[in-house]
Amino acid sequence: MLIRTQNNGHQHLVASEITPPQDYLRRREWLQQLALGAGGVALAGWAARDARAQMARPPGKLAPLPGAKSAVSGASTMEAVSSYEDASTYNNYYEFGTDKSDPAAAAKSLKPRPWTVSVEGLVKAPKTFGLDDLLRLSPMEERIYRLRCVEGWSMVIPWVGYSLAELIKRVEPLGSAKYVEFVTLADKAQMPGLRSGVLDWPYVEGLRLDEAMHPLTLLAFGMYGEVLPNQNGAPLRLVVPWKYGFKSGKSLVKIRFTDKEPRTAWNVAAAQEYGFYSNVNPDVAHPRWSQATERRIGEGQGLFAKRRKTLMFNGYEPQVGQLYAGMDLRKYF
Numbered sequence: 584m585l586i587r588t589q590n591n592g593h594q595h596l597v598a599s600e601i602t603p604p605q606d607y608l609r610r611r612e613w614l615q616q617l618a619l620g621a622g623g624v625a626l627a628g629w630a631a632r633d634a635r636a637q638m639a640r641p642p643g644k645l646a647p648l649p650g651a652k653s654a655v656s657g658a659s660t661m662e663a664v665s666s667y668e669d670a671s672t673y674n675n676y677y678e679f680g681t682d683k684s685d686p687a688a689a690a691k692s693l694k695p696r697p698w699t700v701s702v703e704g705l706v707k708a709p710k711t712f713g714l715d716d717l718l719r720l721s722p723m724e725e726r727i728y729r730l731r732c733v734e735g736w737s738m739v740i741p742w743v744g745y746s747l748a749e750l751i752k753r754v755e756p757l758g759s760a761k762y763v764e765f766v767t768l769a770d771k772a773q774m775p776g777l778r779s780g781v782l783d784w785p786y787v788e789g790l791r792l793d794e795a796m797h798p799l800t801l802l803a804f805g806m807y808g809e810v811l812p813n814q815n816g817a818p819l820r821l822v823v824p825w826k827y828g829f830k831s832g833k834s835l836v837k838i839r840f841t842d843k844e845p846r847t848a849w850n851v852a853a854a855q856e857y858g859f860y861s862n863v864n865p866d867v868a869h870p871r872w873s874q875a876t877e878r879r880i881g882e883g884q885g886l887f888a889k890r891r892k893t894l895m896f897n898g899y900e901p902q903v904g905q906l907y908a909g910m911d912l913r914k915y916f
């Protein structure tokens with residue numbers, strides 16, 4: 584049995600590993616480092632900024648990705664941050680296998696550079712963005728979001744990125760654009776899981792345009808102050824914190840604006856189980872699982888597992904509730 588230490592790393596964080604604030608790499612410099620693919624740069628500047636995250640892990644394994652604290656309302660929680668180890672080894676990324684431990688082991692074959700994202704469909708200015716264009720598009724922020732999986736577990740993860748709205752504004756959606764489709768990478772050479780027919784590849788997801796434009800909807804490039812590990816969706820993924828985790832597509836390659844509700848991979852696989860909206864809702868059960876409570880990964884297992892009450896819209900109701908005013912959330916689940 585694998586024995587995990589909680590908050591590992593904290594006790595190993597020695598003073599010499601903490602970079603003084605005045606020595607933080609300036610944005611231009613770390614972008615250069617990213618461009619050079621400089622993994623393994625030992626900088627702990629971000630950790631020094633946030634004591635809670637520092638508890639989780641001293642950064643330094645992947646290229647640093649500093650972000651200022653977010654000004655977006657609701658973008659942080661006082662709940663304890665999940666350990667980096669849990670967030671990077673307990674994953675759903677079916678392109679790399681269906682066991683929680685598969686992606687961490689198999690996603691080494693994903694090549695996050697070079698990378699492009701095609702933004703197309705009902706927009707005035709369609710464009711294929713290179714990863715470096717996207718990294719420079721808007722200042723990065725750190726946001727500590729709850730992530731609630733429909734399977735009944737949750738984590739609290741400090742993401743680094745900016746609101747997807749920043750990118751959307753650049754391409755100028757037409758008045759006819761009502762939805763946004765997100766297409767994620769499907770490359771058999773890099774993704775062993777594509778040999779299985781568990782989903783209809785590529786993994787596609789969708790949001791209504793107003794959901795996609797909501798400031799909480801994050802285009803994430805990093806977590807815990809570093810670029811995303813492959814298993815968490817490198818080099819860029821979506822994070823929609825008030826929806827079940829599967830709405831947050833990993834390793835995005837295409838963003839398409841449409842006038843019709845996009846088909847989504849999970850809806851195609853099991854329409855009665857996964858609706859288009861998939862807002863976290865403790866009052867609407869999934870056919871196989873109640874959604875009333877959740878287990879926070881890292882808080883004990885089996886008989887000792889403490890269950891937390893699941894919050895409406897995953898706790899983001901003050902921010903997003905009005906998006907669904909007047910809608911029957913049982914019908915539009």
Ligand SMILES: Nc1nc2c(c(=O)[nH]1)N[C@H]1C(S)=C(S)[C@@H](COP(=O)(O)O)O[C@H]1N2
Pocket residue numbers: 670673674675676677678730731732733767768786814815816827828829830831832833834
């Ligand atoms: N391309 C792709 N994106 C995906 C998935 C996937 O299998 N493939 N799984 C989803 C699910 S079910 C969850 S809960 C989250 C998990 O993100 P994490 O591993 O970073 O916690 O990613 C989502 N994005």
Ligand SMILES: [Mo]
Pocket residue numbers: 675731732733734827828829
């Ligand atoms: Mo999930």
